Amino acid sequence: MTAGRFDAVIAGGGLSGLSLAGHLAAGGWADRRVLVIDQAEPGPSASCWAFWSARPGLLDSAVSRSFRQVAVHAGGTSLVLPLRPYRYRVVRRPDLRRAVAGLLAGCPGFAVRRGRVQRVGDGTEVAEVVVDGERIHTRWVFDSVSPARCDEPADARLAFTGWEVRCDRPTFDPHTPVLFDFRTPQPDGARFVYLLPDGEYRALVELTEFVPRHARPPAPAQRCAALARYLRDVVGTATYTIARTESAVLPLRAHPPSRTGCHILRTGARAGLVKASTGYAYQRIQRDSAAIAGSLARYGHPFDIPGSRRRYRLLDAVLLAVLDRRPAQLERAFARLFTTNPAARVLRFLDEDSNLRDELALIRGLPPAPYLRAATRLVLPSGRPLVQRR
Ligand SMILES: Cc1cc2nc3c(=O)[nH]c(=O)nc-3n(C[C@H](O)[C@H](O)[C@H](O)COP(=O)(O)OP(=O)(O)OC[C@H]3O[C@@H](n4cnc5c(N)ncnc54)[C@H](O)[C@@H]3O)c2cc1C
Structure with a gap:
């Protein structure tokens, strides 16, 4: 099945790998040879992705x-x-697989293979991917599995612990996800609960915590205790079953690591596509996949893709710098943003789709002192710049 040379190998068939395969199939590459490789056992990743669009x-x-x-x-x-x-939307992993399989159905040269990527190597003519001991040669590799090439520690981390809970009586509002609920004890970091209902009886309840650069993520047992307490005291239920758990710690970087080689482009979370101030990546990954497919179709290479804009990276860096010193500011900032602005303006901004008027209105609502101090520290020549010119 893997004989001969591929136009592209997509290492990792999670959100970014599958999205890219779909965009390539729909974006002028339907007649090419593309191989998607994903390990049999999914890693510590999301079972579903939520996003707004x-x-x-x-x-x-x-x-x-x-x-x-x-x-x-x-x-x-x-x-x-x-x-x-x-609209706030949800995509489950099996549904993503099905949707992408539908797009690939008309592309005889596309294949999805189970296997473990052991090495991705760049060369001047082609790249090589080693899968379960087999060497596969390809013009391009899109890699969402190799560790990020970055010497600097992350600016912060986002620690999640989620439970998919089932109750035996109607408990959740099926029409209203809770984007963040700070009514949970705030030990050192900035902690909130996210709740995604799936009908009245079921929901994903996730404890999310911004962990400052030099702090340690809370122990799993502490996070589980906080979730149980939230369900009892805030949701008002002590009787539920936990159908599934998920847990992960995501590094957050205002300045993403380098992602290009000669024949390799990193994609997904490891390419820094998780937005540093929100932890969301779904829409960024869709835009990135569309841009890669567009660049390949137009120029024959995948590198003509926009990076995130400098002013958004600066604003993310300022927020992370404030949280690093004063984590409690997260609750204040979110409370002010959402009470003094229409939600659509805040979402446009978090989606990096806002204009200057939006941004001035949003910034006016924030307490100025900590943000000005952090911004000054970031741009002063003596400090390590968190945001560099690309
Ligand atoms: C628990 C959690 C919840 C999240 N929820 C959201 C959300 O609701 N909305 C949002 O926008 N973002 C969310 N994110 C952030 C981000 O969207 C996800 O991390 C997203 O899955 C990143 O896509 P990816 O392709 O980089 O990684 P993944 O989706 O994790 O895909 C990587 C794939 O590579 C495979 N793999 C790994 N190593 C190998 C190997 N050596 N060989 C072969 N295959 C390998 C894995 O099995 C996996 O299928 C969440 C992240 C986490 C951790």
Whole structure:
């Protein structure tokens, strides 16, 4: 099955690998030879991805749930926010696989193979991918599995522990995900609960914590105790079963690591596509996949892709620098952003799709002192610049 040379090997068939395969199939590469390789056992990753969008996307057939509103609980205020023109959507991993398989059905040269990528090597003419001892040669490798090439420690980390819980009586509002709920003890970091309902009886309840650069993520037992307490005291249920758990620690970087080689392009979380101030990557990965497919179709190489813009990286860096010193600012910042602005403006900004007027309105709502101090520290020539010119 792997004989001969491939136009592209996609190392890792998770969110970024599958999304890229779909975009290549739909974007002028349907007649090429493309191999997607994914290990049999999924790593510590998401079972579903949530994101907000206002426009149609290539993989919309994978969306299983879509919400018009979200709730936030911060700074002593509880709000239900209409999202128009956005919808908050959910894609489950099996549905993503199915949607991409549908796109690949008309592409006889595309294949998905189970296997473990052991090495990805660059060369001047071709790249080589070693899968379960077999060497595969290819013009391009899209790599979401090799560790990031980065000497600097992450600016912060985002620690998740999620439980998919099932209750035997109606417990959750099926129409309203909770984007963040700070009504949980705040030990050292900045901690909130995220709740994604799947009907009235089931929900993913996730404890999310920004961990400052030099701090340690809380122990799993502490996180589980915090989740149990949230379910008992805030949701009001002590009787539930935990159908599934997920747990991960994501490095957050305002300045993404280098992602290109001669014939290799890193993709997904390891290419720094997780947005540093939110932990979301789904929409960034879709835009990145579309740009890679467009660059290949137009120029025959995948490198004509936009990076995230400098001012958004600076704003992410400022937020992370403030959180590093004063984690409690996260709750204050989110509370102010959502109480003084329409949700759509905040989401546009977090999606890096805002204009200067949006940004001035958002910045005006924040307490100025810690942000100005952090911004000054970041741009002063004596300090290590967190944000560098690309
Ligand atoms: C628990 C969790 C929840 C998240 N929730 C959201 C969310 O709701 N919304 C959002 O926008 N972002 C979310 N993210 C952030 C981000 O979208 C995900 O991390 C996303 O899955 C990143 O895509 P990826 O392709 O880089 O990695 P993955 O989706 O993890 O894909 C990598 C794939 O490579 C495979 N693999 C790994 N090593 C090898 C190997 N050696 N050989 C072969 N295959 C290998 C893995 O099995 C996996 O299938 C979440 C992250 C985590 C950890």
